[in-house]
Amino acid sequence: MMLSRVANSIYWMSRYLERAENVARFIDVNTHLMLDLGLSVEETQWYPLIATSGDDEDFNKRYATADEKSIVRFLTFDDKNPNSILSSIYRARENARTVREVIPVEVWEKINELYHLTQAHSRKRSVEALQAYYTEVRQSGTHFAGMMINAMSRGDGWHFARMGQLLERADKTARLLDVKYFLLLPRGEQVDSPYDNVQWGAVLKSVNALEMYRQEYHSINYRDVAQFLLFSKLFPRSVRFSLDYATVCMEAICEQQPNCAALNDMKALRTRLMEADATALIASGLHEFIDEYQLGLNRLDQSVYETFFKD
Amino acid sequence: MSLESYKTEGFFDELFASDGVPHPAAAGLVEQLDALSRADLKRRQKQAEDILYQSGNTFNVYGDKKGTEKILPFDIIPRLVSAADWAKLERGINQRIRALNLFIQDIYNDQKILKDKVIPAELIFSSACYLKPCEGLSPPKGVWTHISGTDFVRDGDGEFYVLEDNLRCPSGISYVLENRAVQKRILPKAFQTLKVRPVSNYGDHLYKTLKFIAPEGKDEPNIVVLTPGIYNSAYFEHAYLAQQMGVPLCQNSDLVVEDDTVYMRTTQGLKQVDVIYRRIDDEFIDPQVFRKDSLLGVPGIMNAYRKGKVALANAPGTGIADDKAVYAYVPKIVKYYLGEDAIAQNVPTYICEDDKERDYVLANLDKLVVKAVNLSGGYGMLIGPKSTKAEQKEFAEKIRAKPRDYIAQPTLSLSRAPTLIGNGIEGRHVDFRPYSLFGEDVFTLPGGLTRVALKKGSLVVNSSQGGGSKDTWVLGEENYYGVAE
Numbered sequence: 001m002m003l004s005r006v007a008n009s010i011y012w013m014s015r016y017l018e019r020a021e022n023v024a025r026f027i028d029v030n031t032h033l034m035l036d037l038g039l040s041v042e043e044t045q046w047y048p049l050i051a052t053s054g055d056d057e058d059f060n061k062r063y064a065t066a067d068e069k070s071i072v073r074f075l076t077f078d079d080k081n082p083n084s085i086l087s088s089i090y091r092a093r094e095n096a097r098t099v100r101e102v103i104p105v106e107v108w109e110k111i112n113e114l115y116h117l118t119q120a121h122s123r124k125r126s127v128e129a130l131q132a133y134y135t136e137v138r139q140s141g142t143h144f145a146g147m148m149i150n151a152m153s154r155g156d157g158w159h160f161a162r163m164g165q166l167l168e169r170a171d172k173t174a175r176l177l178d179v180k181y182f183l184l185l186p187r188g189e190q191v192d193s194p195y196d197n198v199q200w201g202a203v204l205k206s207v208n209a210l211e212m213y214r215q216e217y218h219s220i221n222y223r224d225v226a227q228f229l230l231f232s233k234l235f236p237r238s239v240r241f242s243l244d245y246a247t248v249c250m251e252a253i254c255e256q257q258p259n260c261a262a263l264n265d266m267k268a269l270r271t272r273l274m275e276a277d278a279t280a281l282i283a284s285g286l287h288e289f290i291d292e293y294q295l296g297l298n299r300l301d302q303s304v305y306e307t308f309f310k311d
Numbered sequence: 312m313s314l315e316s317y318k319t320e321g322f323f324d325e326l327f328a329s330d331g332v333p334h335p336a337a338a339g340l341v342e343q344l345d346a347l348s349r350a351d352l353k354r355r356q357k358q359a360e361d362i363l364y365q366s367g368n369t370f371n372v373y374g375d376k377k378g379t380e381k382i383l384p385f386d387i388i389p390r391l392v393s394a395a396d397w398a399k400l401e402r403g404i405n406q407r408i409r410a411l412n413l414f415i416q417d418i419y420n421d422q423k424i425l426k427d428k429v430i431p432a433e434l435i436f437s438s439a440c441y442l443k444p445c446e447g448l449s450p451p452k453g454v455w456t457h458i459s460g461t462d463f464v465r466d467g468d469g470e471f472y473v474l475e476d477n478l479r480c481p482s483g484i485s486y487v488l489e490n491r492a493v494q495k496r497i498l499p500k501a502f503q504t505l506k507v508r509p510v511s512n513y514g515d516h517l518y519k520t521l522k523f524i525a526p527e528g529k530d531e532p533n534i535v536v537l538t539p540g541i542y543n544s545a546y547f548e549h550a551y552l553a554q555q556m557g558v559p560l561c562q563n564s565d566l567v568v569e570d571d572t573v574y575m576r577t578t579q580g581l582k583q584v585d586v587i588y589r590r591i592d593d594e595f596i597d598p599q600v601f602r603k604d605s606l607l608g609v610p611g612i613m614n615a616y617r618k619g620k621v622a623l624a625n626a627p628g629t630g631i632a633d634d635k636a637v638y639a640y641v642p643k644i645v646k647y648y649l650g651e652d653a654i655a656q657n658v659p660t661y662i663c664e665d666d667k668e669r670d671y672v673l674a675n676l677d678k679l680v681v682k683a684v685n686l687s688g689g690y691g692m693l694i695g696p697k698s699t700k701a702e703q704k705e706f707a708e709k710i711r712a713k714p715r716d717y718i719a720q721p722t723l724s725l726s727r728a729p730t731l732i733g734n735g736i737e738g739r740h741v742d743f744r745p746y747s748l749f750g751e752d753v754f755t756l757p758g759g760l761t762r763v764a765l766k767k768g769s770l771v772v773n774s775s776q777g778g779g780s781k782d783t784w785v786l787g788e789e790n791y792y793g794v795a796e
Contacts, residue, residue, distance in 0.1 A: 003565050004576045097367075098541055101553035101560045105366075112367040156578060256579050308578045311564065 001256075002156045006099050008309040010157055013095035013103075014148075015164035017111070020088035021141030022172045023075055024134040026052060029206035031127050036198050046071040052172075052179045053083055068127060076130065077122045085137060089118050103161075104151040107144060114140045159249040160308075166249070167304075170242035171297055173207055177229050178290040181222070200225045207237045226286060227278050239293075243270045253308070262300070262307035269296045314345055317729060317736055323469050324738060325390050325728040336393040336786055339504045344388065349734060355497045356387050356731055362493050368485070368547055383486055384779030387497050390728045390741060390761040391505075392785045397757060400471055403655025404461050404745065405753045406645060411476065411632045412749065413648040415455045418631055419445045429647050430640050434664065437715050438637070439685050440630030442593060444600050444613065450626040451524045454749050457624035458517070458588070460484070460760075461655070463743045467724035472658045474742065476641070478633040479625060480590050483760040484746050485548035486780055488513060488555070491758065494782040507784040508757035513746075514555030520750035521556075521586045524622040532585035535561045535575065539591050539607045549590050563591075568611030573621045586622045587612075593627045635684035635718050636662055659721060663714040672719040673710065676703040679719040681710070694770065696722055725770055728781065730763055740764045742772050743783065757785035 026049050034045070047066045050059045055074075058081060063070045078084045082091075093115045100108050114137070121133045145165070152158045180203045197220045204210040204225060212235050217224040232238040247266050254260035273293065281289050315331045326337040333341040344352075360382065369380035392400070417424055418435060425432040435441055460481030462474040491510050495502060518534070525532035538549035540562050553560035565575050566584065574581035589596060595605040597613040615621045631637065639660040642653040661668040661679070672679060676695050683691030693706045710717045727738035745759035761781040762772035772778040 001577050001579045001582065003559050003561065004578055005562065005565050006559070007578045094541070097546075097550070100550040101536075101558075105554075109366055113365060116364075160578075253578065311576060 002102065002160075004309050004311070006102060007156060007160045008305075009095040009098045010102065011160040011164035011304075011309075013092050013099060013111070013164070014144075014161040015168045016088040016092035016095065017141055017144055018165045018168040019083060019172070020085045020092065021138055022168070023053065023083070023085050023088070024137035024141075025206050025208070026176070027072065027075060027127065028131075028134045028138070029202050031131075032205070033199065033202040036202070048179055049075060052176050054175065055081060055083055072127055072130070077118075086118055086122060089115055089137075099157075102157045104147060106151065107147050110140060110144055110147060154252075156253055159252045163246050163249040163253075163304075166242040166246040167297070167301070169237055170239050170246065171294070173229055173237055173242070174239050174290050174293060174297075176203065176206065177226060178287060181226070181286055196222070204228075209235060209237060223279075223282050226282050230273075231276075231278050240273060243273060260307060262303045265300050265303040269293070269300055272296065314341055314729070314736060318738070319727070320738060322724060322738060322740075323465060323467050323726040325465075325726055325741065326388075327729070334391075334393070337391050340389070340391065340501055340784075343498070343501050343504070344736075352387070352731060353734075359385055359387050359493050359497050362496065363489070366489070368489050383774050384765060385490060385493065386730045386763055386765075386779055386781045387494070388729050388731055388736065389494060389498070389501075389782045389784045390743075392743075392783060394786050394788055396471070397785045399654065400463070400745065401755050401757075403471075403473075403653070404747055404755050406649065406651065406654050407461065407473070407476065407641065408456060408459060408747055408749055408753050410645040410648045411478065411641070412453070412455050414644045415626075415629055415632050416449065416453060417648075419448055419628055424644070424647055427647075429643055430637070434636055434640075434662075434715075435631065438631055438634045440593075440634045442601075442628045442631070445626075445628030448617065448626070448628065451526070451619070451622050452750075454524065455626040455629045456632070457520050457524065457626075457749050458746070459625075459749070460744045460746045463655075463745070464658070464723055465726035465741075465743070467726075469726075470656065471743070472723070473638075473641070473655045474658060475635070476633040476638065477744070478629045480592065481744070481746065482545040482548055482590075483744060484513065484756075485551040487746065487756070487758055487760050487783070488551070490760075490780060490782040505784060506787050508787040510756055510758040513756050514552070516748050516754055516756070517552065517588075518556045518558075520748040520754075521588055521622075521624055523750035524624060525585045526619055526622060529585045533575075533583060534586040534588070535559045535566075535584055537561050537563070537566070537587050537589040537591055537609075539563075539595070543590075545590065552588070561587075563607055563609050566609045566612070568609060568615050571611070571615045571618045571620055573609070573612060573615050584621060586624065588624045593630060596623075596627060635682055636664065636715070639718065658723065661719040663710050663717040663719065669710065669714055672717075673707055676706060678722065680722055681706050681717055681719045684716055684718055692771075694722065722770075728761070728763065730765070730781075732765070732767075737767070739767070740770050740772065741781070757787070759783045759785075 030046065030049055046068050049071060050056050050066065053075065059074050063074060074081055075084055077086045079086055081087060093111050096103065096108050096111045117136060121130065124130050148158065148161060180199065200220050200222050201210060204213050207229065209229065213225070213228050216228065228235060229238055231240050233240055235241055247270055250263045250266050254263045276289065317327060318330050319327050326333055326341060328334050363382040363385060369382050414424065424430055425435060456478040458481065460477045460483065462477065463471045464474050465471050487510060521534045522532060535558055536549055536553040538546060538560055540546065550560055559575065561575055567574050567576065567581065573584040575584050591607050594601045595607045597608050597610060598605045599610045600613040616623050638657070639662050642657055645651060645653040661672050663669045663672055672681070676693065679695045681693040693702060725740040725742070728741045729736045730739040741761050741763045743759055743761050745755050747753055747755040761783045762778045763781055764770060764772045765779050766777055
């Protein structure tokens with residue numbers, strides 16, 4: 001049991017940190033992908049990253065070109081973009097500040113440090129100059145998660161933090177898959193070409209999934225990648241895994257609440273995912289499925305808010 | 312670096328008896344400081360600042376839209392209080408707090424002290440801190456000021472004088488605890504040799520005090536800290552204290568009053584609150600009773616308090632006893648209620664409301680410090696010897712217009728303490744605020760906030776005016792650090 005406001009803050013603290021980490025990883029992997037593909041600066045594809053974030057409308061309104069410089073700025077340090085790394089870390093810190101009394105001191109200090117680091121880097125503009133920063137953001141995410149795992153009692157504070165992290169992940173992994181599927185696949189003749197495999201390898205890498213994927217499927221093709229990222233029961237960034245464990249957290253939170261609306265909605269979403277036939281889905285309409293799933297996630301977000309956070 | 316060349320320049324110094332000669336109690340510390348090179352000292356100073364910045368112990372600078380955060384400047388050379396000095400301070404504070412509690416209880420109930428004409432009744436009823444809604448109230452266990460901080464300065468004679476009683480929401484205790492945590496990392500060896508008394512158990516004492524005032528029958532009371540919110544300059548401290556006690560930190564929106572009972576909104580519905588350590592000023596705490604325009608408070612909380620459903624620390628109304636004009640009467644208050652002479656001495660104070668004393672003040676503005684009774688933080692002050700004729704004229708007009716609002720005191724020769732300045736160690740003026748808790752008994756934490764005026768010659772130590780702080784080591788007879796902390 002905890003204050004609703006505090007539960008809300010700790011949930012968003014952890015969600016924003018996960019978001020910052022994801023954006024940093026996307027950018028990082030995209031850079032490596034461009035190098036792998038041997039593309040010249042003019043040919044590089046940066047726009048899919050904006051599509052991944054779901055903020056393309058805002059970007060198109062405020063930026064004239066979709067080149068590396070503007071996209072890196074938009075995703076990393078643009079304080080008008082609510083989902084930039086800078087905005088996410090800023091909000092994570094603001095939320096952490098309001099829950100300082102319930103989180104381990106080291107966790108607060110880590111977030112505070114990351115915030116100051118972001119301020120210090122925020123004048124740099126090129127990916128090259130920012131490599132070390134992105135690495136730091138990713139490592140901080142892991143560091144943060146590790147400190148929570150090792151230092152926080154498994155009470156409501158923990159469950160809200162973990163649920164925030166997992167729901168963010170359940171959203172980002174699906175979105176990434178969708179965007180890559182949409183943008184990278186339209187040229188039918190390239191399916192299963194080496195070019196295609198490199199791209200899907202990059203997708204796996206951007207969710208730290210490459211090694212785990214190989215152990216299960218050995219070689220890369222988009223059907224297996226989709227299968228793995230959506231339905232793996234064992235991989236901690238898959239949509240299925242994220243929902244499974246978010247449900248565990250929600251069950252713990254709702255232990256004293258019979259007929260908890262948010263739990264019911266979460267279970268419904270998870271059931272739909274588990275009932276989906278992966279092979280048929282990929283053949284018929286992955287995009288449509290993910291679209292519908294994302295609407296379900298939005299409903300769940302609203303339901304979490306209504307059940308726990310609203311006055 | 313050698314402290315042999317350190318000059319006291321005629322001031323009473325907290326570490327040195329005379330140029331290059333430490334007080335006996337400080338000899339061990341001075342020896343250790345002497346052994347450090349200049350570069351080493353500077354490195355440690357930098358390290359301390361980094362730790363404070365990293366831990367986010369910052370305060371927001373009001374009026375700065377960009378949300379600039381600053382650490383309270385920290386000086387790594389501690390200030391020492393000898394065991395004998397501390398014993399006297401402790402007795403003085405204890406006596407003062409007991410007397411002031413009896414005074415507040417009396418003022419809001421029988422008003423015997425006014426009927427006996429020990430204090431002019433007009434002085435009380437004209438105070439902005441006198442709260443009519445508190446008339447007839449008696450807080451649980453008769454305690455009004457559960458948490459307080461008494462400001463002391465040391466004059467040229469080496470004597471401690473009370474400058475001010477802070478009986479409402481004194482801040483700064485978190486700096487005491489954090490400064491100590493940092494200091495232990497900066498000069499670890501010194502602690503073992505000096506028998507410094509520990510401060511880290513403050514949270515336990517605070518919790519015990521709050522638990523003591525819980526309504527009858529609440530064996531496991533639900534205690535919370537109430538903060539105005541994240542934009543308050545002392546927010547760090549509010550969160551820190553909640554964390555030290557392991558209790559929820561609430562904002563007004565977290566609390567709701569139903570049927571004269573206070574509840575907090577949790578993920579599992581409403582849960583009753585029994586004790587509130589509120590860090591919101593009286594006039595903002597309940598818009599139904601005090602300021603109607605306040606958005607910080609909790610409507611109905613005063614009714615719940617009146618009915619004994621919830622305990623508030625500190626009790627509303629305590630401000631009447633730390634009104635700067637009432638301050639002048641504290642020695643009489645001690646005598647009246649306890650029949651004892653005050654152990655902790657006041658700084659002589661002139662009350663401008665009094666015709667004779669006002670004439671003296673107006674004739675001696677160039678020698679006195681004038682303070683507005685309702686302002687703090689170093690605002691609304693005239694420091695006579697450092698003021699211009701124009702400033703004196705301005706204050707003379709203010710005093711004549713509203714004499715009740717001003718008091719004056721002679722300028723003291725504030726003691727100094729060695730402080731790391733640039734590349735050397737120089738004397739800087741300091742004050743001292745120990746913190747006390749009043750529950751079952753009066754407990755004063757053996758330590759306190761030493762504020763230091765970092766500007767050469769300056770007497771103003773407030774953080775809003777460029778002051779910093781030092782760790783304060785109260786020395787004991789036993790080696791405390793050998794066993795605990």
